[in-house]
Amino acid sequence: MDIFFQQIVNGLTLGSLYAIVALGYTMVYGIIQLINFAHGEVVMFGAMIALSVVSTASGSGFPPLAAVLVGILAAIPACMTLGYLLERVAYRPLRRAPRLAPLITAIGMSIVLQQVAMMIWSRNVLSFPQNLPVILYEVAGASISALQIAIIGLCLTMMAGLAFVVYRTRLGAAMRATAENPEIARLMGVDVDRVIAATFVIGAALAAVAGLLVGIYYGLAHYTMGATLGMKAFSAAVLGGIGNIPGAMVGGILLGLVEALGAGYIGDFTDLCQYGIFDAIFQARCADGGNLVLFGSNYQDVFAFVVLILVLVFRPSGLLGERVAERA
Amino acid sequence: MLAVVNLQVHYGGIAAVKGISFAIEKGETVAFVGANGAGKTSMLKALSRLLPVGTKGSIRLSGEEIIALPTHRLIHRGLALVPEGRGVFARLSVAENLAMGAYIRKDKQEIAGDLERVYALMPHLKARHRQLAGTLSGGEQQMLALGRALMGRPQLLLLDEPSMGLAPMMVHKVFETIRAVAAQQVTILLVEQNAKLALETASRGYVMESGRITLTDSSTNLLADPRVRQAYLGE
Ligand SMILES: Nc1ncnc2c1ncn2[C@@H]1O[C@H](COP(=O)(O)OP(=O)(O)OP(=O)(O)O)[C@@H](O)[C@H]1O
Ligand SMILES: [Mg+2]
Numbered sequence: 001m002d003i004f005f006q007q008i009v010n011g012l013t014l015g016s017l018y019a020i021v022a023l024g025y026t027m028v029y030g031i032i033q034l035i036n037f038a039h040g041e042v043v044m045f046g047a048m049i050a051l052s053v054v055s056t057a058s059g060s061g062f063p064p065l066a067a068v069l070v071g072i073l074a075a076i077p078a079c080m081t082l083g084y085l086l087e088r089v090a091y092r093p094l095r096r097a098p099r100l101a102p103l104i105t106a107i108g109m110s111i112v113l114q115q116v117a118m119m120i121w122s123r124n125v126l127s128f129p130q131n132l133p134v135i136l137y138e139v140a141g142a143s144i145s146a147l148q149i150a151i152i153g154l155c156l157t158m159m160a161g162l163a164f165v166v167y168r169t170r171l172g173a174a175m176r177a178t179a180e181n182p183e184i185a186r187l188m189g190v191d192v193d194r195v196i197a198a199t200f201v202i203g204a205a206l207a208a209v210a211g212l213l214v215g216i217y218y219g220l221a222h223y224t225m226g227a228t229l230g231m232k233a234f235s236a237a238v239l240g241g242i243g244n245i246p247g248a249m250v251g252g253i254l255l256g257l258v259e260a261l262g263a264g265y266i267g268d269f270t271d272l273c274q275y276g277i278f279d280a281i282f283q284a285r286c287a288d289g290g291n292l293v294l295f296g297s298n299y300q301d302v303f304a305f306v307v308l309i310l311v312l313v314f315r316p317s318g319l320l321g322e323r324v325a326e327r328a
Numbered sequence: 329m330l331a332v333v334n335l336q337v338h339y340g341g342i343a344a345v346k347g348i349s350f351a352i353e354k355g356e357t358v359a360f361v362g363a364n365g366a367g368k369t370s371m372l373k374a375l376s377r378l379l380p381v382g383t384k385g386s387i388r389l390s391g392e393e394i395i396a397l398p399t400h401r402l403i404h405r406g407l408a409l410v411p412e413g414r415g416v417f418a419r420l421s422v423a424e425n426l427a428m429g430a431y432i433r434k435d436k437q438e439i440a441g442d443l444e445r446v447y448a449l450m451p452h453l454k455a456r457h458r459q460l461a462g463t464l465s466g467g468e469q470q471m472l473a474l475g476r477a478l479m480g481r482p483q484l485l486l487l488d489e490p491s492m493g494l495a496p497m498m499v500h501k502v503f504e505t506i507r508a509v510a511a512q513q514v515t516i517l518l519v520e521q522n523a524k525l526a527l528e529t530a531s532r533g534y535v536m537e538s539g540r541i542t543l544t545d546s547s548t549n550l551l552a553d554p555r556v557r558q559a560y561l562g563e
Contacts, residue, residue, distance in 0.1 A: 170431070177417050177428050183378055184415045189403035189432035189480070 005142035007264035008257065013148045013217070015256020016155035020210040021233030022240070022248035023162060024203030030179045030243035031199050033099065037106040038086055040230015041113035042079050042204050046211025047221040048121050050075040054212075055129050064131040068216070075208040082113075083204025087197050110227070117223035125222045128215050151213050158206055159249050165202070166245055175199060179243070228301065232259075235308035241321020250319060255304055263300035270294035329354040329515045330375075330389055330484055336382030337370045337539075344370040346539035347385070352484075357506075357516040359526035359547065361560055362536030368519040369412050371536075372486050375517075376409045377402060389484065404432050408482035412489050414469040416476070418462025422453055425461050425472055429479030439479070446475040449505055467498040474505060484515045491522050503529055523560035527551050535560070 021043055028036045050071035057067035090109050094102040135146035166172040177185040178195045186192055214229065215221045232255065240251025268274075271293050273286035285292045311318060330352045337345035345367045352358050360368050373379040375387060377399045387395045389405055397405075417425050426446060430439045447454035450471050456464065461472055470490065477485060490506065491499045499522075506529060510516050520526035527533050527547040535543035535556065543555065550556050 173420075173424060173428060174431065176420060176424075180417050180419050181415070184411070184417065185428075186378065186399040187376065187403060187409055187411070187415070188428045188476075189400045190428075191398075191400045 002141035003264050004261075005140045007260040009139075009142050009144050009148060011257035011260030012253065013151050013256070014260060015236075015253035016152050016159075017210055017214055017217070017252075018233050018236045018255050019249045019252025020155050020158055020206050021229060022237040022252045023159070023245065024207050025230075025234050025237040026240070026243055026245060026248040027175075027199050027203050029237070030245070031175060031196055032091070032095075032102075033243075034091065034102050035106065035234070035242075036086070036091075036200075036203075037103075037230070038090075038109035038113055039203065039207060040226035040228075040233070041110050041117070042082055042086070042207040042226070043211040043214070043229055043233075044117060044221070044223065044226030045082055045113065046075045046079045046208035047215035047225060048117055048126075048211075048223070049078050050208075050212035051126055051128055051215055051221045052121075058129045058131055064129075064133070067129070068132070068212070072209060072212055075212050076205050079204040079208035079211070080201045083200040083207070084197055086204075087200040092193065092196075110230075114223055114226070121221075121223060123223065125220050127220045130219060132216065147217065151217060154209065154213065158209065162202070162206070163245070171195070171198060232301075232304040235304045235311075238318055239307055239311050241318025244318065244320045247318055247320035254319075255307060258307060259300055259303045262303040263297040266295050266299055267293045267297055329356070330387070330517070332375070332385070332387050334382075334385040335371065335374055335387065336385055337367070337374045337379055338382070339370075344539055345374060347382075348536075348539075348541050350534060350541060350544070352515055352517060354483075354515055355510075355513045356532070357510045357518060357530045359523075359530035359533035360517065360519045360536055361521075361523040361526055361533060361556075363559070364521075365538075366536040367539040368536055369488055370539075372409055372411075372488050372517070372519060375486060376407060378409075403480065406481075406483035407486070408477040408480050408484070409486040410473050410477045410488060410490060412492070414466065414473065416461040416464070416469045416472050418460065420461055421458050422461055422464070422472060423457040425476050426453075426457075426479050429476035432480060442479055442481065446478055449508075450475055467494045470494060471498070471502065474502060478509065482514060484517070485509065486517045486519075488519045489521055490518070491520060491525065499525070523556065524551070 021039070024039045024042070025036060028034055028039070053074040054067045054071035057070045058064065062070065086109060090105050091102050094105060132147065136143045166175060174185065174190045174195045177188060178190060178192050182192050233252065236251040236255040237248045238251070239255055240247025240249070271291045272282060273291045282292050332351065333349045334347045335345055335349070336343065336347050348371065362368055370379065374381045377397065381395060385395060386393060389402070389407065394402055394405070417428065420428065426443060430442070433439055452468060453472060453475060461469060464472060470493065474490060487506070490502050494502060503525060506516065506518070518526050518530055527550055530547050532546045533544065533550050534541050535550070543550070545553065
């Protein structure tokens, strides 16, 4: 039972991070039906910039928490600028082009950003300064770190903030109107180009914080980290229903839980020794409580893609997404 | 109020509006009638810059050239278009749709007053203000689109077939509303299939045929004109 609660906590931590990144995919998709493949790289830039700043700040005597704060304050505007430039330079000129063109451009931008990051930060795995105090709480047999609590708390706060912007402000109304029908939104006096840019910038700000948190959580950053993380968050967005904002939140958390629980139990489930039918074949290996595990927890990364495939096969509109026919 | 010279609209190589010119004075209500495919919707979309227009023409709104301005800037200058069919935001509530109509305005108190006036004109919308607009009936959506346009306090209101798909009771209601708006000195350009109703509402009218204006006169004269009676009044 202990491992169950432990994995729930780990899953919630991961899941809330996925949710924050998934929001960036889903908001952009909702408004211009583009899968912004470069979004993962914006997260990576957030992590890299934060890492550089946190290291420098720590090196020059900032207390650990203050260093992290400075890192966040540097990463957010930097990523917002990056998100704005992406939209302005790479996607806006293709607004009227066939949909394949911006999609391919997005893949291209993702590669470009990775290469730029590699030139700036080298191809090495960089480690975050490990100077945050590690505080652990024991709850129901699971150990929860203060960092995990901070990550979950911060992510939930950002989700609430985003929901407020989208559902309660004038900009949010313009975003939802544009997402539904840009032509009619124009007729309401909405500057659609600005609303689209704002959507990219908000998504990038969330990505910056996610990048920093992921970096601190794993203790490292690498120029390719955005690719895996991005694909997982994209899977989470699809799981929730791409284009649907609450869907991205739910999808992210669910995916985190699936991954953590999957990683926690896959070893047990694929231990051939526990299934009597193989006894004859694996006698020697299984003797004296031995085991023969087919898939270990290192298969954690597979779950996101299994989920993605299952959703695409059985419910392409996602958990909360409307049926595709409705958006004719 | 509106002065149009040599307005052209092309879809690919095909001309839908072939260089029309007309002018509307402030406070006037003017009808455009014409058969299906005459180019009426294309003209309205071009006027509101939802469609690219030929560079040779000119559109002046209150004396200023607007042919190069983007749509949202025109809305800020007092233009509103109620598009053909249902142009409501289906996934926004009725109240949110009306709020979008007032998107360009900042005067919160006056907006609240206008909202009450719109609800007074359309009580069935008030009862459904939290309902998603996509779940309204076709006629209710049409009314909502009109109410939403009024929330922007337009000076020039372009209406594209406001009676389309409505039951007679609703048509009556819509045109009552249009007359009430016209009485407040709002300039109205009314495109209608129902030529009789349109000309009875407007003081003068234009007849469009395959992208050109072929006839223009006062409503009284047009309603009496044998060509109009034969082609558009079914006599
Ligand atoms: N998107 C488009 N692409 C190509 N041709 C178009 C397009 N929209 C309209 N047309 C053509 O332009 C011409 C004028 O169309 P328009 O919709 O302006 O007519 P209308 O007068 O509004 O007709 P109706 O009374 O049926 O609404 C038609 O011949 C139509 O086929
Ligand atoms: Mg039409």
